[in-house]
Amino acid sequence: MSVLITGGAGFIGSHTAVEFLNAGYDIVIVDNFCNSKPVVLDRIKAITGKNFKFYQLDLLDARALENVFEENKDIDSCIHFAGLKAVGESVFKPIEYYHNNLTGTLTLCQTMKKYGVKTMVFSSSATVYGVPESVPIKEDAKIGEATNPYGETKVMIERILRDIYKSDNEWNISVLRYFNPIGAHKSGLIGEDPKGIPNNLLPYVTQVASGKLPYLHVYGDDYDTHDGTGVRDYIHVVDLAQAHLKALESIKQRGGIDVFNIGTGTGYSVLDIVKAYEKATGKKINYKIEGRRPGDIGACFADPSKAAEILGWSAKYGILEMCRDADNWQKKNPDGYGE
Numbered sequence: 515m516s517v518l519i520t521g522g523a524g525f526i527g528s529h530t531a532v533e534f535l536n537a538g539y540d541i542v543i544v545d546n547f548c549n550s551k552p553v554v555l556d557r558i559k560a561i562t563g564k565n566f567k568f569y570q571l572d573l574l575d576a577r578a579l580e581n582v583f584e585e586n587k588d589i590d591s592c593i594h595f596a597g598l599k600a601v602g603e604s605v606f607k608p609i610e611y612y613h614n615n616l617t618g619t620l621t622l623c624q625t626m627k628k629y630g631v632k633t634m635v636f637s638s639s640a641t642v643y644g645v646p647e648s649v650p651i652k653e654d655a656k657i658g659e660a661t662n663p664y665g666e667t668k669v670m671i672e673r674i675l676r677d678i679y680k681s682d683n684e685w686n687i688s689v690l691r692y693f694n695p696i697g698a699h700k701s702g703l704i705g706e707d708p709k710g711i712p713n714n715l716l717p718y719v720t721q722v723a724s725g726k727l728p729y730l731h732v733y734g735d736d737y738d739t740h741d742g743t744g745v746r747d748y749i750h751v752v753d754l755a756q757a758h759l760k761a762l763e764s765i766k767q768r769g770g771i772d773v774f775n776i777g778t779g780t781g782y783s784v785l786d787i788v789k790a791y792e793k794a795t796g797k798k799i800n801y802k803i804e805g806r807r808p809g810d811i812g813a814c815f816a817d818p819s820k821a822a823e824i825l826g827w828s829a830k831y832g833i834l835e836m837c838r839d840a841d842n843w844q845k846k847n848p849d850g851y852g853e
């Protein structure tokens with residue numbers, strides 16, 4: 515049996531592909547490279563020493579997708595990563611974001627249904643909680659008003675998947691709400707490759723560490739947190755990748771639809787991250803405190819106990835390993851995957 519991985523050339527998808535191949539699964543990756551590069555596929559093969567099928571296609575292209583199911587009758591489940599994810603960009607390009615993320619998911623579900631494949635693990639996000647009423651956040655916390663189209667697509671897709679399950683209980687769906695994935699594979703062969711100047715904290719810090727950027731802008735030191743800077747639940751991307759293995763195995767056995775927070779349960783502030791990065795790498799991170807970034811929240815971290823109880827999954831890597839592996843990736847690939 516094979517697992518279809520949509521968006522498998524991306525940051526989280528590539529690390530998940532490695533974990534599935536290492537666990538002995540056959541996989542089929544589809545990706546249109548709108549936010550990734552073909553060389554990633556060679557890197558996955560180099561790390562695992564294993565081969566897999568790949569199709570360059572857009573999820574919006576139903577015929578191309580059908581062809582994948584036609585040619586791979588052994589596909590029995592899907593891990594669905596493909597989507598656009600830049601929060602800021604989504605505010606300026608709502609049509610593209612809703613179309614890509616929603617229509618892409620609907621086309622995928624339609625095709626899966628047509629071929630009798632009804633098992634899916636979906637990449638959701640802690641962003642669905644909006645401004646959390648309290649932390650740590652449990653899965654039954656209120657789903658907030660997402661402050662941007664990207665977040666709305668996650669709220670809407672979760673709703674669509676619930677309705678699909680309601681209409682047909684043969685579906686098995688596991689919704690994973692990721693907190694803040696960072697780090698990279700230990701080999702330094704795959705990692706996060708943001709376009710242009712990074713928006714997220716860790717990729718920015720790695721570029722300050724390497725001298726590419728002069729200093730970190732710390733967005734706000736007046737939040738209600740232990741040092742005033744924003745607190746998040748950073749999780750090593752390899753831990754996150756392994757959560758998909760557990761989620762797939764579990765949902766196949768248990769059936770139904772379920773939602774899991776995938777975080778460590780520990781919140782670190784921006785200044786904690788600066789200190790951890792310096793400790794892990796011996797490199798100095800210069801920073802300046804500035805005003806808050808619009809749309810940011812003070813503290814957001816998970817209660818991951820449901821994933822521990824039901825999936826038997828919990829994060830293994832600590833913050834120093836996350837920083838060290840991110841730094842190793844940056845050092846070995848100063849320009850990411852290059853042109």
Ligand code: NAD
Pocket residue numbers: 520521522523524525526527544545546547548549550571572573574594595596597598599614618637638639640692693694695
């Ligand atoms: P990514 O951009 O690195 O990977 C997504 C991949 O999907 C890319 O390779 C891209 O080319 C592909 N893709 C996008 N639209 C496609 C389409 N229509 N057809 C085919 N391929 C398409 O992003 P990532 O960080 O690996 O995130 C993976 C998933 O996890 C996304 O759904 C994202 O929203 C979600 N997520 C990410 C984070 C994060 O911080 N990285 C946090 C929460 C949730």
Ligand code: UD1
Pocket residue numbers: 601602639640641665693694695713714715716718730731732733734743744745746784807809810
């Ligand atoms: C961002 C997204 C969110 C997504 C999450 C995980 C926004 C508004 N939200 O959230 O939807 O689910 O990533 O991918 O983009 N920071 C700095 N300086 C920087 C960058 C960040 O101080 O240059 C601070 C932020 O203010 C925040 C923390 O670092 O307190 C983490 O920021 P970031 O990595 O962007 O993640 P989120 O804000 O959690």
